[in-house]
Amino acid sequence: MSNRNQAQILLEPERYELRAAAPYRFDLDRREFFRFLGAGVLVVSILQSAGVAQESGGASRRRGDSLPKEIDAWLHLGENGKITVYTGKVEMGQNIRTSLSQAVAEELPVPIEKIEMVMGDTRLTPFDMGTFGSRTTPTMNFELRKVAAAAREMLIALAAAQWQTDPQKLVAADGKVTDPQNHRSLDYAALTKGQQLTKIVTVGTSLIPATSWKVSGQSASKVDGRDFVTGRHRYPSDQKLPDMLYGKVCRPTSFNATLVSVETQKAEQMGATVVHDGNFVGVAAASTELAAAAIAAIHAEWKSEPQASSKELFDYLRKNTVAGTDVTGDGDQFDVGKVDQALGSADHRLQQTYTVSYIAHTPLEPRAALAKWDGDNLTVWTGTQRPFGVRGQLAEAFRIPEDRVRVLMPDTGSGYGGKHTGETAIEAARLARTAQRPVKVGWTREEEFTWAYFRPAGVIDVSSGVRSDGTITAWEFHNFNSGSAGIRSYYEIPNQHIVFHATKSPLRQGSYRALAATANHFARESHMDEMAHAVKMDPLEFRLKNLKDERLRAVFEAAAKQFGWGKTKTPGQGFGMGGGYEKLGNIATFAEVGVDRKSGEVKVVRVVSAFECGAIVNPDNLRNQIEGSNVQGLGGALFEAIEFENGKILNGKMSEYRVPRFSDVPVLETVLLDRKDLPSAGAGECPMVGLAPAIANAIFDASGVRLRSLPLVPNGLKQS
Amino acid sequence: MSIIRLSVNGRPYTVDAEPKTSLLTVLREHLDLTGSKYGCGEGQCGACTVLIDGKAQRSCVTPVGSISQRPITTIEGLASGEQLHPVQEAFLDAEAMQCGYCTSGMIMSAVALLQRNPAPKESEIIAFMDGNVCRCGTYPRIVRAIQKAAKVAIASSAAKGAGR
DSSP: SOOHHHHHHHHHTTTOEEEEEEEOOOEEHHHHHHHHSSSSSEEEEEEETHHHHTTTSSSOOOOOOOSOOOOOEEEEEESSSSSSEEEEEOOOSHHHHHHHHHHHHHHOOOOOGGGGEESSTTSSSSSOSSSSSTTTIIIIIHHHHHHHHHHHHHHHHHHHHHHSGGGGGOETTTTTETTTTTTTTEEHHHHHOOOOOEOOTTTOOOOGGGOOOOSSTSSSOTHHHHHHHHTOOGGGGGGOOOOOEEEEOOOOOOTOEEEEEEEOHHHHHHEEEEETTTEEEEEEESSSSHHHHHTOOOOEEEOOOOOOGGGGGGHHHHHHHOSSSOSSSGGEEEEOOOHHHHHHHSSSSEEEEEEEEOOEEEEEEEEOEEEEEEEEEEEEEEEEHHHHHHHHHHHHHOOOGGGEEEEEEOOOOOOTTTTOOOOHHHHHHHHHHHHHSOOEOOOOOOHHHHHEEEEOOOOEEEEEETTSOOOEEEEEEEEESSSSTTSSSSSSSEEEEEEEOOOOOOSOOOOOTTTHHHHHHHHHHHHHHHHHHHHHOOOOHHHHHTTOHHHHHHHHHHHHHHHTTTTTOTEEEEEEEEEEETTTTEEEEEEEEEOOOTTOEEEEEEEEEEEOOSSSHHHHHHHHHHHHHHHHHHHHHHTOOEEEEETEESSSSTTSSSSOOOOOEEEEEEEEEHHHHHHHHOSSSGTTHHHHHHHHHHOOOOHOOOOOEESSSSSOOOOO | OEEEEEEETTTTEEEOOOTTSSSSHHHIIOOTTTSSSSSSSSSSSSSTEEEEEEEEEGGGBHHHHHHHHOEEEEESSBBBBBBBOOHHHHHHTOOOSSTTTTTHHHHHHHHHHHOSSOOOOHHHHHHHTOOOOTTOOOOOHHHHHHHHHHHHHHHHHHHHHOOO
């Protein structure tokens, strides 16, 4: 695994990234574009996977005036000089509205404030699978740079034609094409006036190398930051339409329940619109309070079967493996050499089990949607990472064609992988259809804790063999349920047997920031420490001895230097590390903890992260993402866990489910390694994966207590 | 329903609502002041924070009938025209946000803190702000923003003093 094939990793399927391609992609008419956008210059880029589609016969020949089907982004230069970029990606705090604007500003080139980004609107933007998997920077950022560069070439060509001069002698900068020799210039608006030109990005378009970047590679402030500090930005839950009603849904008393009977007269008498359709019972009313009162007045009886509880969770997962549900293919098993033999002949053998709990994303903005019908046409504003996926869900739920559904995604109050689905969109649309008025549904925090989905829980069994000189010879790794992201080891081990086992899940589960990479890195990097101790080697030295990958070695070494690895510690103090690569990024995290053995209190005092994700696009935002990953990661590492019993969540409130707060935050230090020679990768997920093992290893270092379950210390460190 | 008079951001309002209705609901649904956010409904996350008589209050657990004529300030009332409040400026400078959903509550809490304690120590900032949740984890930046806003406010009041 030391020679990483980037393309392969990019395409590696991930079990819990809910995704689906559009079932059809129809021809786009060039004339339609200009009718809609106005005259000017249009530049489109074609999906990276279009070549694959063509090989498999997926793309058809084009009509004379149509554009390719597989467009993933486009840019329009209006004849008034307005620059509009269209992408199906969405903004939820990862700051891509800014970083993608930087990419366009760099290549066009034009001041960043001249660019308008239209994002995540299924009517206006090209199809996009969704915003997940840290793919915006390696894919969309790259595509938009190509689009903007192609636009620049086209503008230079237009100017050259007008001046009848050699395009090589012209320069595009600051929204103008200039002829330096003849001291003349034309702004982009003058060049696009009256044009109806299209260009499809070709491989020949030359991009500005990262070493010459002026806008990308620099810290840029959030382009619409002012709207957030003034409260002006309208999130999905802030959307409003005239005559709008507020919707609320009658929830079952437990998961997987069926409705036995329901009484709704009282709610109707209160003036609410009541909808009872199969298992769905909901109301729409003039205010949220009236809607809540109407729901309270509904008497519903539900029936359900007994269900597993969190107390028996890990036993349950082990005993409930399922065969034949392998949707991800070869990511699930990896074999090399002969593990049994190698384990038998190893100087030291270790066998341990690690577990992770279900945790809740807890996006500060709970799910919300506003739905409006115009005849058979449905428009929904909602907070989702997959506007096109939600469009498909709505089309399916209401048995209408996708082209009658428009989903818009106003920049939402975070997602972290938790907003792939369209629950509130469907609920609001169902209520709006009967009410014949727009309806908004905003989930309460309790609803978000209960009816969204969770990060998968998991059990991981590791068996290893190591020689006395610290060479790892055998590695057997079984992951039950948590997922296959990051399941492979980056250490050089000649004999490996790695398997992901799908199991039944007592709770609804799905994608979560960094997916199973958090669980797999926790198990692997904790076990690395255990092996290092077994052979009495320094944990850093042990890792480096078994690691060839240069990029990963570089982050471990950089973090160790910043942290001061090897310094002496005081009683109660502990140092630990964890790291790895995920989503094309490389992370090493070093943690210092303080453990008070009397009170059991564990405090994470300091965290040093070294991160490398190729050429850095926006250094300050990158730091922000790494800091955020560490702060959010503290929760899952130390105390977050969903407790449940027989189909009910037991701690589904902010007062009962502890999330990291100001007082939990350690000193955070970030070392950025900028590799301008490598393509830029995303950073929203990878930096999280090193934290939990670094803390667990530091707790061991401080106390001699080895913790193998996440969360590590929900009730402090127990006396042993 | 009852007729309730409120003073929000220096403007008088009359709303027809149940006295037990939360101030947050009235602000968002009746007055269309959506800058204050719903996050938890139990005063645990601070996204709904407004100033009542200059004090930070969780509007999601404040019955609208309990306020009477005490002045309410929301995030929409903090800037004077296009001139941002120093705390708003400091949040922009420190890039103290990601998704921004907690931002208005953070800013309102910070304004209340600085009114009470113009030069808070880091530990005092952390203690005062601990009831505000940022799920994106921008806490260290928010602390820096508050420290910066405090410095700016002290410098500007010193400048005013010197000019007298």
